Amino acid sequence: MKSICLFFQVHQPFRHRGYRFFDIGNDNYYYDDYANETIMREVAQKSYLPTNKLLLKLADRLEGKFKVSFSITGLALEQFGLYAPEVIESFQKLAKTGCVEFLSETYSHSLSSLKDKDIFEKQVQLHDQRIFELFGHKPNVFRNTEMIYSDEIGAQIADMGYKAILTEGAKHILGWKSPNFVYVNAINPRLKVLMRNFKLSDDISFRFSNTNWSEYPLTPEKFVRWLENKNSKEEVVNLFLSYESFGERQVKESGIFDFLEKFPQIIIEDNKLKFATPSEVIDELQPISAVSVPHPISWADEERDLTAWLGNEMQKEAFDKLYKLKHRMEKCTDPKLNKDWNYLQVSDHFYYMSTKFFSDGDVHQSFNPFDSPYDAFINYMNVLSDFKIRLNSFVPENEIEHEIAALHKIIDEKEVKIRKLEADLIRVRKGKRENLRQRKIT
Amino acid sequence: MFGWEFPPHISGGLGTACYGLTKGLAKLKNIEVIFVVPKAFGDEDQTAMKLIGANNISVSKKEIQFEENQKKIDYFEVNSQIIPYVGEDEFWKLKSGKYPKGTKFIETDKSCKIDFSGTYGTNLLQEIKNYALIAEIIARDNTFDIIHAHDWLAYPAGIAAKKVSGKPLVIHVHATDFDRSGKDVNPRVYSIEREGMEMADKIIVVSNLTRNIVIEKYGASPEKVTTVYNAVEPISISENTKLRKGVDEKIVTFLGRITMQKGPEYFIEAANIVLKKMGNIRFVMAGSGDMMDAMVVRAAELGISDKFHFTGFLQGDDVFQMFKMTDVFVMPSVSEPFGIVPLEAMQANVPVIISNQSGVAEILKHAIKIDFWDTLAMADAIYGLLKYPSLSKHFKKAGKKEVGNFKWKNSAKRVKKVYKSALNKL
Numbered sequence: 083m084k085s086i087c088l089f090f091q092v093h094q095p096f097r098h099r100g101y102r103f104f105d106i107g108n109d110n111y112y113y114d115d116y117a118n119e120t121i122m123r124e125v126a127q128k129s130y131l132p133t134n135k136l137l138l139k140l141a142d143r144l145e146g147k148f149k150v151s152f153s154i155t156g157l158a159l160e161q162f163g164l165y166a167p168e169v170i171e172s173f174q175k176l177a178k179t180g181c182v183e184f185l186s187e188t189y190s191h192s193l194s195s196l197k198d199k200d201i202f203e204k205q206v207q208l209h210d211q212r213i214f215e216l217f218g219h220k221p222n223v224f225r226n227t228e229m230i231y232s233d234e235i236g237a238q239i240a241d242m243g244y245k246a247i248l249t250e251g252a253k254h255i256l257g258w259k260s261p262n263f264v265y266v267n268a269i270n271p272r273l274k275v276l277m278r279n280f281k282l283s284d285d286i287s288f289r290f291s292n293t294n295w296s297e298y299p300l301t302p303e304k305f306v307r308w309l310e311n312k313n314s315k316e317e318v319v320n321l322f323l324s325y326e327s328f329g330e331r332q333v334k335e336s337g338i339f340d341f342l343e344k345f346p347q348i349i350i351e352d353n354k355l356k357f358a359t360p361s362e363v364i365d366e367l368q369p370i371s372a373v374s375v376p377h378p379i380s381w382a383d384e385e386r387d388l389t390a391w392l393g394n395e396m397q398k399e400a401f402d403k404l405y406k407l408k409h410r411m412e413k414c415t416d417p418k419l420n421k422d423w424n425y426l427q428v429s430d431h432f433y434y435m436s437t438k439f440f441s442d443g444d445v446h447q448s449f450n451p452f453d454s455p456y457d458a459f460i461n462y463m464n465v466l467s468d469f470k471i472r473l474n475s476f477v478p479e480n481e482i483e484h485e486i487a488a489l490h491k492i493i494d495e496k497e498v499k500i501r502k503l504e505a506d507l508i509r510v511r512k513g514k515r516e517n518l519r520q521r522k523i524t
Numbered sequence: 525m526f527g528w529e530f531p532p533h534i535s536g537g538l539g540t541a542c543y544g545l546t547k548g549l550a551k552l553k554n555i556e557v558i559f560v561v562p563k564a565f566g567d568e569d570q571t572a573m574k575l576i577g578a579n580n581i582s583v584s585k586k587e588i589q590f591e592e593n594q595k596k597i598d599y600f601e602v603n604s605q606i607i608p609y610v611g612e613d614e615f616w617k618l619k620s621g622k623y624p625k626g627t628k629f630i631e632t633d634k635s636c637k638i639d640f641s642g643t644y645g646t647n648l649l650q651e652i653k654n655y656a657l658i659a660e661i662i663a664r665d666n667t668f669d670i671i672h673a674h675d676w677l678a679y680p681a682g683i684a685a686k687k688v689s690g691k692p693l694v695i696h697v698h699a700t701d702f703d704r705s706g707k708d709v710n711p712r713v714y715s716i717e718r719e720g721m722e723m724a725d726k727i728i729v730v731s732n733l734t735r736n737i738v739i740e741k742y743g744a745s746p747e748k749v750t751t752v753y754n755a756v757e758p759i760s761i762s763e764n765t766k767l768r769k770g771v772d773e774k775i776v777t778f779l780g781r782i783t784m785q786k787g788p789e790y791f792i793e794a795a796n797i798v799l800k801k802m803g804n805i806r807f808v809m810a811g812s813g814d815m816m817d818a819m820v821v822r823a824a825e826l827g828i829s830d831k832f833h834f835t836g837f838l839q840g841d842d843v844f845q846m847f848k849m850t851d852v853f854v855m856p857s858v859s860e861p862f863g864i865v866p867l868e869a870m871q872a873n874v875p876v877i878i879s880n881q882s883g884v885a886e887i888l889k890h891a892i893k894i895d896f897w898d899t900l901a902m903a904d905a906i907y908g909l910l911k912y913p914s915l916s917k918h919f920k921k922a923g924k925k926e927v928g929n930f931k932w933k934n935s936a937k938r939v940k941k942v943y944k945s946a947l948n949k950l
Contacts, residue, residue, distance in 0.1 A: 103808060103835045104845060107770020399824040456820045460834045467806075467830055471771060 084262075085318045085358035085366070086309060086349055087276065089225070089248060090325040092130070092154040093191045094122055094161050095430035097451050101461050106468045112422065117451060119165045126166040129329035134172040136339060140346050141179040147350050149181050149357035152325075153225040156189035156209050157428060159216065170216065177217040183359035184213050186221035186244065192427035193391055195226055195235050196378060197405045200412075203242060205427075223248070223360040227429050229278065229322070229381040230388065233374060236267035236275065244273065246364045248322060251277035252379045252386040262316035264364060265373040274364040275373055278322040278381060282308060287327035291336035299337075302345035310354055317367050318358070322381070383438070391432040396459040401432060403466060410477040419476060422469055434458035525559045526659060526671070526678035526685070530568050530575065532840070535644065535781075537864045538698050541730075541754050542674050547572045548755070548936030555940065558666055560681070562640035562655050578658040579640045648677075649712065656680035663688040670694060670943050676701070676713060679720030692725040692946040700737050703859040704785050718742050726946040728752050728939060730862035731883025752938045753887055755930040756867035759844070769849045774805045774910050777850040777874075779838070779865055780857075782813035787856035787879065787896045792819060794854070796826045797903035798910075805831070805910060810846055812837040847872035851916070852909045856896045857882045866891060870927040875919035877905045887930070890922040 099114035140148045154173070162169045176182050188194060189209040194202040206224070214220055224244040226235060231249035239247050251261025261277035285305070289295045297304070309319055324331075332338040349355045358366065382390040392398055404426060411423055435455045452458040525546065529539035542559070549555045550572035557573035564577025638654050659681035663671075671693045673682030679695055686693040701713045721727055721742050727749045729735045735751050738744045769775075776795070780786045788809060795807040809819060809832070816834065823832045838846055847853070853869035853876045860882035867884065869876050870891075878885050879896040892909070894901040909916045 103833045104842070105770070106833075107772075109770075394824075395821055396824040396829070399827055399829050402827070403830045454817070456817045459820060459824065459829070460836075463829045464833060467833070468770075470830065 083356050084309070084316060084354060085363050086355055087318055087320045087358055087360055087363050088150045089185070089320070089322040089360065090150070090152050091225070091323070092152060092158050092325045094118075094125070094155075094158045095191070095428040096157060096161070096425045097121075098431070098461055098465055101464045101468070103464055106464055107471050110422075110468055110472055112465045112468075113425070114451065118161065122161050122165040125326055125330055126162075126169050128334070129326050130166070130169045131172060132334070132339065133325065133328040133342070134169070134176060136343055138172070138176055138179065140343065141176065141181040144346060144350050146179075146181060147357060148346050149183075149359045149362065151183040151185055151223075151359050153185040153187040154213075155187060155191040156212050157191060157425065159212060174217060177219065183223070183361055184217055184219050184221055185223050185225040185248070185360065186210050186213070187225050188227050190424045190427040191227050191429055193227060193230070193388075193401065193429050193432065194405075194427060195230060195238075196388070196392070197401070198408055199238060201405070201408060202238070205424075206242065208424075222246075223364070228391075230378055231275075231375055231380075232378040233268045233376060235378065236273050236375075237269040240267060240270040240273035246274035246276060246360055248276045248320070248360065249278065249375075250379055250381040250386055251280055251320070254386065255373065255375055255379060259371070259373075260316055262319055263371075264318065264367045264369045265371055266369045268372045268374040271369075271372060274369055276318070276320050276360055276363065277373070278320050280381070282319060283321050283323055286321070286338075286341075287323045287331060290332045290338055290341070300341065302341055302348055305341075305345055306348045306352065306355070309349070310352060318363050390436050390438060391429055394435070394437050394455075396437075396455065397432045397435045400435065400459060400462055400466070403463075407470065407473060410473055413477050414473060416476050419469075419473060426466065426469060431458070431462050435462070525557055525573075526655075526673040526681040527559060527561055528675060528677040530559065530561050532567065533563075533565055537754075537862070538675055540757075540864060541698060541862075543569070544755060544757055544932040545935060545939065547757075548932030548934075549939065551933050552936055552940055555936075558668065560659065560662055562651060576662060577640075578655055578662075579637060581658050581661055582637050652677055652680055652716070656684040659684040660688050670946060672696060672939075672943075673720065674698060676717045676720060679716055679723075683720065683723045686723065692949065693723060694726045694728060694942060694946055695720050695724040696728045696730075697721075697734055697738055697861070698730055699861045700734065700741070702737055702741055703734075703861055704783075706784055706858070724748070725949055726750065726942050728942055730754055731886050733881070733883045733886065734861040750938070750942050752935050752942070753883070753930070754862045754864055754867075755932040755935050756864060756871060756927060757932065758928075759871055771806060774851040775808055775849050776805060776852045776854060776906055776910075777808045777810060777846060777869075778854055778856070779810040779843070779846060779869075780855065782809065782811050782816040782819055784815060785857060785859055786811075786813075787858040788813075788815055788819050789822065790856040790896055790899050790902065791854055792822050792826070792828075792832070793899040794856075794902035794906060795832055796828055797899060798906050799828050799831055801903075801907060802910070807832045808835060808846070808850075809833070810835040810838045810843075843868070844872065847874055850874045852877065852906055854902065854906065855879060855882060855884075856894075856902060858896050860884070867927050867930060870923040873920045873924055875909050875916045875923065877902060877909070888926065890919055890926050892919075 097114050097117050098112050101112055137150060159170065177184070186206055187209055188202065188205040189212070190205060192205055194205050210221055222244055223246045224239045225248040229248065229250045231247060236247055256277065261279045265275040265277060267273040267275055285297070285300060290300055292298060328338055328342060346357065349357065378388055379386050380388060392401060414420065434450050434452050435458045437455050452461065527539070527542045529535065531539050531543045534540060546557050546559055549557055558576060559573045560576045560578060562577070563579045564575055568575050638658060640651055640655070655678070663685035668689070669691060671682050671685045671689070671691055673679050673693065674696045675698045682693050682695060700717060701709045721738065721744045727738060727744055729738055729749055729751050730753065732751050735749050738749055739746050778788060778791045782788045791809065798805065820834060823829045835846070847869055850869070851874070853866060853874045855863055855866050855876065855878045857863060857879050858881060860879070862883035863878065866876040866878050866888070877892045877894060878888065880893050881896050885893050892905045894905060909919070
């Protein structure tokens with residue numbers, strides 16, 4: 083029996099308002115409430131609510147044979163709380179069916195895994211705690227922001243106690259190998275790695291309504307045939323999608339909801355296929371090999387790398403300047419600052435600064451509040467400047483103290499060295515004197 | 525007077541200078557000004573002059589014809605050589621008919637008016653041509669003694685008006701293409717500028733720096749060219765808005781178009797040097813322009829983006845707000861015919877650093893002058909003004925006093941002298 087592993091990403095960032103230079107130090111509210119609320123309401127109405135309703139129906143009708151997994155970012159949960167509490171309720175209802183697994187992830191959908199182990203761990207803990215509060219479920223499978231994965235990130239995740247991680251079945255990593263098996267991390271083989279089947283996943287999320295596509299229209303029967311007709315030795319098909327694909331990227335009129343309603347039915351009736359959550363997949367299936375990913379990959383763009391977030395100088399600068407505040411944030415207990423700190427880390431901010439969209443258009447443009455990456459960068463740095471000023475008043479002058487401490491250390495080291503050299507000098511002089519004395523004697 | 529922009533619809537110093545000068549002239553005896561712009565918005569201050577928008581002039585009623593290359597103008601009331609048309613179809617219909625040689629066709633809207641954007645967009649050369657056509661009509665309809673055209677965009681209009689009326693033409697050079705484009709001068713712009721200077725009876729330039737360019741690069745005869753420095757409008761009380769500085773750091777400001785002419789890259793390099801030496805300061809680049817994106821990237825490359833801010837284009841009160849927050853103003857222009865902004869900064873009690881390559885450096889005493897390319901000297905000056913309060917105190921006080929002497933009325937008097945000599949020449 084081949085397992086079909088369905089996974090959905092749910093995320094919404096807190097978008098910044100136009101934050102001008104003149105606002106720095108004067109106004110510490112950074113968010114565009116209007117945009118955040120309208121976008122959240124719109125996506126909830128078009129996508130989250132109807133899809134949840136449909137999934138609930140499927141879970142009921144298919145009597146526990148339908149399985150699905152989610153990773154909902156902490157920020158999305160906060161926004162649901164603010165603007166669409168009914169979405170949380172509908173997720174809770176789904177959770178009660180027992181057909182749903184919630185995965186772990188970073189609270190802010192952040193890129194912290196690439197920068198700092200401590201912050202990353204903190205972010206993950208915060209998220210797991212929130213998921214437990216809402217859904218009574220402790221995640222043991224991890225899904226990193228935008229499927230970012232490398233051997234090192236995997237090893238850290240294993241150390242943190244997770245059993246498996248989801249990532250992209252990137253072609254340049256897998257080569258001739260198929261994503262449709264369970265792999266393990268190259269450093270710590272105890273961590274299982276599930277690779278996304280990007281062809282079949284993107285057939286739904288990107289190509290479904292594309293009339294120029296040679297396979298248009300995609301019927302549930304055809305899709306299940308593809309799932310089935312694969313080399314029969316293959317054990318799992320990982321369909322990882324962003325949740326907005328239903329109703330938002332693929333609009334209701336395209337028939338996406340009918341598709342989503344029917345294809346699980348056909349899978350259940352098929353005796354070669356079944357649904358499984360990531361946890362079930364790793365319990366049931368044996369890994370076939372280790373997968374080596376020395377450089378981080380993601381599920382973005384053709385390159386499947388990090389260049390959408392950290393591709394140009396501006397993005398790197400903003401990223402470095404943000405995480406430079408790490409040591410001071412550790413000492414900061416102010417809840418408001420900590421909240422802003424979480425919001426500042428959202429990967430979307432760096433995505434808006436991407437200059438890649440000149441070539442690799444549409445996806446980058448969706449919900450991008452800025453006219454140009456330069457505007458996005460300027461705005462972000464203004465916000466960060468104000469944040470730093472506020473942080474300074476809580477954790478004053480810490481940077482300087484750090485520097486002083488470092489200088490003291492250097493001075494101490496020098497002093498030790500001087501003492502040692504002085505001792506050497508005395509010894510050498512003594513030696514000389516003795517030599518002379520001996521010569522005199524002779 | 526023919527200009528291209530007028531406050532509050534301005535993109536740079538040109539409109540401000542035209543406005544200041546016109547107001548100055550209005551204060552003198554026996555001078556009345558009709559100011560023509562391509563597009564009148566209706567909210568311009570018209571207390572000092574009559575403002576005409578070329579977009580409000582109807583073409584159809586006018587019947588203008590003149591023979592080229594002839595000093596005296598003969599009017600033929602027979603047929604118009606400017607034929608308005610509304611759309612493409614009509615143009616071809618008209619074109620297929622028979623018209624005397626030299627007839628001009630022009631696209632208008634339904635009321636036979638020409639639409640002007642009044643900006644510096646893609647159709648600039650066409651707009652300049654249309655503007656000159658309208659100038660002919662305006663020149664026929666109004667009585668005047670002298671024509672004054674500001675900058676190359678208005679030279680063709682000035683020339684057209686001169687041809688129709690036979691009145692002397694004074695052109696006012698606020699900038700040349702050598703300032704705007706460096707060595708890569710646009711030949712079409714250059715030819716328009718040169719024609720303007722050849723046709724002009726008198727040329728007013730805003731500094732000796734520009735005077736040299738006009739004489740050397742455009743071949744104008746030196747006795748034709750007079751330098752009249754710009755001035756600055758005193759700040760009105762209403763604009764003394766409350767200070768809203770949210771940071772306790774010192775602020776160093778660049779304010780102007782972010783283009784090659786203004787030398788923004790030198791400001792960034794100097795900022796980088798200063799930031800290595802001292803913290804507790806922020807740099808601000810206010811304005812917009814074709815080099816802005818490159819500057820944003822450069823600041824990111826240097827890793828100073830958390831201390832180097834961009835505000836975008838500032839207007840009205842925001843400019844004053846910016847000056848009020850500023851501790852040092854820097855104008856590192858590569859080639860600046862005059863440069864009014866430092867004067868405005870000095871009015872607002874801000875010490876200024878200006879480049880030797882600016883016209884305003886010829887008249888300012890209480891400003892630090894450096895070469896635009898000398899980023900070390902620029903950094904040094906910034907550091908000094910921030911570090912030694914006595915120095916900046918001196919510049920604030922002396923600068924404010926000095927700038928009080930640059931009045932538009934004085935500039936206007938000098939312009940009047942030029943008018944007189946132009947009229948005597950005839």
